[in-house]
Amino acid sequence: MIIVLKPGVTREQVDQFSADLESRNGVKVNAWYGEHSTVLGLLGDTAAVDIESIQAQDMVESVKRVQEPYKKSNRKFHPDDTVIDLGNGSVLGGGKLAIIAGPCSVENESQIADIAADVKESGAAFLRGGAFKPRTSPYAFQGLRASGLELLRHARQKTGLPIVTEIMSPAHLVLFEDVDIIQVGARNMQNFELLKELGKCDKPILLKRGLANTIEELLMSAEYIMAAGNDQVILCERGIRTFETMTRNTLDISAVPILKKHSHLPVVVDPSHASGHSWLVEPLAMAAIAAGADGLIIEVHNDPPHALSDGAQSVTPDQFRRISARIGEVVGVFGKELSARTDR
Amino acid sequence: MIIVLKPGVTREQVDQFSADLESRNGVKVNAWYGEHSTVLGLLGDTAAVDIESIQAQDMVESVKRVQEPYKKSNRKFHPDDTVIDLGNGSVLGGGKLAIIAGPCSVENESQIADIAADVKESGAAFLRGGAFKPRTSPYAFQGLRASGLELLRHARQKTGLPIVTEIMSPAHLVLFEDVDIIQVGARNMQNFELLKELGKCDKPILLKRGLANTIEELLMSAEYIMAAGNDQVILCERGIRTFETMTRNTLDISAVPILKKHSHLPVVVDPSHASGHSWLVEPLAMAAIAAGADGLIIEVHNDPPHALSDGAQSVTPDQFRRISARIGEVVGVFGKELSARTDR
Amino acid sequence: MIIVLKPGVTREQVDQFSADLESRNGVKVNAWYGEHSTVLGLLGDTAAVDIESIQAQDMVESVKRVQEPYKKSNRKFHPDDTVIDLGNGSVLGGGKLAIIAGPCSVENESQIADIAADVKESGAAFLRGGAFKPRTSPYAFQGLRASGLELLRHARQKTGLPIVTEIMSPAHLVLFEDVDIIQVGARNMQNFELLKELGKCDKPILLKRGLANTIEELLMSAEYIMAAGNDQVILCERGIRTFETMTRNTLDISAVPILKKHSHLPVVVDPSHASGHSWLVEPLAMAAIAAGADGLIIEVHNDPPHALSDGAQSVTPDQFRRISARIGEVVGVFGKELSARTDR
């Protein structure tokens, strides 16, 4: 961390400030005296140093972090890719490209069972489906909740596909014991109390980027889970909010190579939520693979116009079969292999 | 709600779609046939109609909501201002301008007690202070938690000022029984499970706008609390995320008159978080009053450089006294009166 | 265009407003009377109807455009792809993928000539290079201007590569007579007087999307050029401004399939400006091809650290050769063929 002091600060002030920084933060401070300004360099582990309390000092002109504030999720300290392997070919990371498919919401037994069978047949390695649904309006369908989880388990029993489903409160954790991957939605990316609880689980956590969160903040939220003891985190880019209105969100495709460079965690992309339009799912899925993604989350519904949520962005099982086939044709040229189920 | 159909849709398709809409949503559908396109008008209560499932229909060109999707927070249905009156002059709304002041984090007994006494003396009607702190980094100070609430109660005992403090999880509600106003932070504005629980309380809820949330979404989150039974909601504009980097966030000053027009709930502004710089607190506070705000949240710390969080945006008790005095000089010209404590 | 009127508007008011709309806009107005509101449908060519003057009417609740406001750039009216063919294999559109490569700024004779020879050798079909440079600071290098154009012509003479270079003022048009493709930079996307002048040229115009412009506004700016008589427009996505700071801009990859769907014009992507980092050029170029782009603009500099502008995002000729080879390996799987020079 580099601290630039304002002109006119005396040597005594610098010494006192340096001593204060050292005692409060357990770091070593080097002072470099220039003609017009003095620069302090903080050596040691500065991840926990509060940059704002330093900026609040009258004598400070500006502060710059040199070291990244995330450690456990940082590729510098863990060069090898984290691989999430749930068995029978359902693998995320390590050269595999996995498709996570299923409806936005679980609606009834036959809906989720039929879609699960269909997407497995077409090449999905994981089944997604929402039981607890975050909806902007309190008057909209809120999900089947506990009974939705039950229906997901039922679909897994029939198909073997591991389940990915969203949690909305630490109070519901007891219901998620039999879920394979727990998803944290975009609106809860900085629900830190939830992240801390998930850090105590021994299940993989699929963490979606918030609508207005930076890439660094996404990594810091992964860090919350990992600092609490859970190393199995999957990062998900699902679009950010911008001024553009033709898409529901703006897919930040650059986040994929940046996350892969700075972190060892698997990165998946959700082209359905990013665009909000089913016809955009295929081109954005292609772009995600080309940019280096380890997986895709694709919403599939057997009857989009009657879906209880997010119908506009769901593809039909037929469309999914074609998209999945295209993915199969393309992954090889980008050095990946499709995560394929071995229990079919 | 107005639905524009694509060209070439037959009368039979229109009839079937209309019947479907009527039976699913309990509305009445009028069809108007034009030369090139057909337009459907939905009459009745469309707040719960899922706009996305309609957009998913192949025959639909576009959908437009005419009616606002919020009802309980809507001024149309409740023309009179909601007033939050906690006694002894601590009033929000109804022509009063209230100042909520205090440190970002509660740090120790003397800190919070001293600041409370200072800000009361200078004109604050409420005491704020964070016990549970949402921090981007898991390595940063997370607040004193339960013991911070204890220190706040102690400060209230000494000064009489009602306490405003943030909740981060429904699991903590039991600790907040003796808090006067519960705050929902920007990162939890769409933590819907938390909102539902707060809807069951009989305390006022101060709801902060999320960093990337629209004004309508803020009203929909208020609606969550109100639909669950709690009518005492205070709305807070605290800046949104934009490309501008000179301020921490961009204060959306237009949100103030828009919220006051569309809702009957009190509206407060947080110039400290909006700007991130203590020197901007005064001009932004002035702008907020001029735009029609019912209250201000101002961070005050007796030693900003050593604050455990957000020091850069905190003013000192001396600066606060001057700002508060300026507010007192200005409110009258905007038709408001300063909320003044009667127990001093 | 659909106009929703406020409740309580009388039939007489509707008749008068409709007659007014018809006489002012040359359209036909159909009125549909509902229980709570009246809806007007405007039939005919509404591209020139001023939506804002309608919104200003007291009796108007809201207005919705059904028809796209762009016509000449609209694929609906011109289903076939526009192809820009400058001969000898330098082709944009129609199943070809063209690479436009070269330095941000032309700096001297050997620099541009050497880079031109290098990029041609590696597979570029066009040479780019800036002679007039839009710089944020008046104190930064402003380009070699007229003599830069001269050096570009010299490089074309040696390599045969058609030249793409940016214009900044209609007053400079006389200097661009011998340029092959004239580029309009992001900051001038809505410099309408410049667009009108370019509409009178018989050269292809490469139009870059503005930093805060919507996809529809990009098409409307293309429409300015086309409405003035020039049908040869190439659209360029180069990143938009968002809150994310890890990249210079946020590449809006969704713009590629959306532009290809709504318009018949060729679409190119500039991964260099979008990201601002040379290491991101390759993954973003891959994503652009996968999303359906017709071309790529890549900054190449023989000595990035000493480039007079934008060095951080330039790749070296060696890096470019590798990226170009990767592009050659990948285009086939996306149904395209690399635009290859026949004069080598």
Next chain:
Amino acid sequence: MIIVLKPGVTREQVDQFSADLESRNGVKVNAWYGEHSTVLGLLGDTAAVDIESIQAQDMVESVKRVQEPYKKSNRKFHPDDTVIDLGNGSVLGGGKLAIIAGPCSVENESQIADIAADVKESGAAFLRGGAFKPRTSPYAFQGLRASGLELLRHARQKTGLPIVTEIMSPAHLVLFEDVDIIQVGARNMQNFELLKELGKCDKPILLKRGLANTIEELLMSAEYIMAAGNDQVILCERGIRTFETMTRNTLDISAVPILKKHSHLPVVVDPSHASGHSWLVEPLAMAAIAAGADGLIIEVHNDPPHALSDGAQSVTPDQFRRISARIGEVVGVFGKELSARTDR
């Protein structure tokens, strides 16, 4: 300017790089060697140093500018406020609050003359009106152009009010010789060729902030005009683009105190364009004054529903009279005096 080098850079590399920086930029370089990294401090005038070419260096970790890159517009070097005084009480800056009022577009002789007389009567100190109109669509009304300027001069002759009107191309400068203040619109804020030409004029330039431009970029565009010789620049905040859709743009009210702190130039606010709604003009005008603005630009039209552009945001002469009266009641409490015409 502070340059942090990557770990492992040798002393020799540092020496060579430092020598290179000194010879290229005319600055002095101090090197401070730390345990893990080396930091270079550049002393002297770094305004023209190209930060990007430094970032392109392999050995560079990051670069931080300490000195602001703007000089002539910087309050540090010109502590006194710039005052624009056009005589007879039409004054911007120096404790005066001036209202610039008039229609979006000049439409005909009586329209502009009547509005001019009305707004003067109500307290405006300047007359605005568009003759050259930047419109998103080539099919929309483009302004009366030269004859619009003629009508503005006519209105000035009758009322004495100085004219503010927008220029769109350097080629039109010859027509603007008799204009009092030349406006640069938001879309042309970085039309650098235009700015350079305006720097050669001896007229005040009202420079509007671009939709996606930072406060620093606005100051850099002012710097273009000033570096070319024209010191009379007025800065205008008129809203930036964000995700919020309830307003046309988001008024960045914080820009007002920030511009006043960092620059000596007068700052005006345009609440009409910022909001896009006439009912928001008054509250936003109040907020602007409270935040420290030196002036307001308010669109006034005698018949908003039939305005040829931007009707929805125009107030009527009656509404303007009331707003102007409110402004008169409020300015005093913020230490300003209304700029009042002495020739009435």
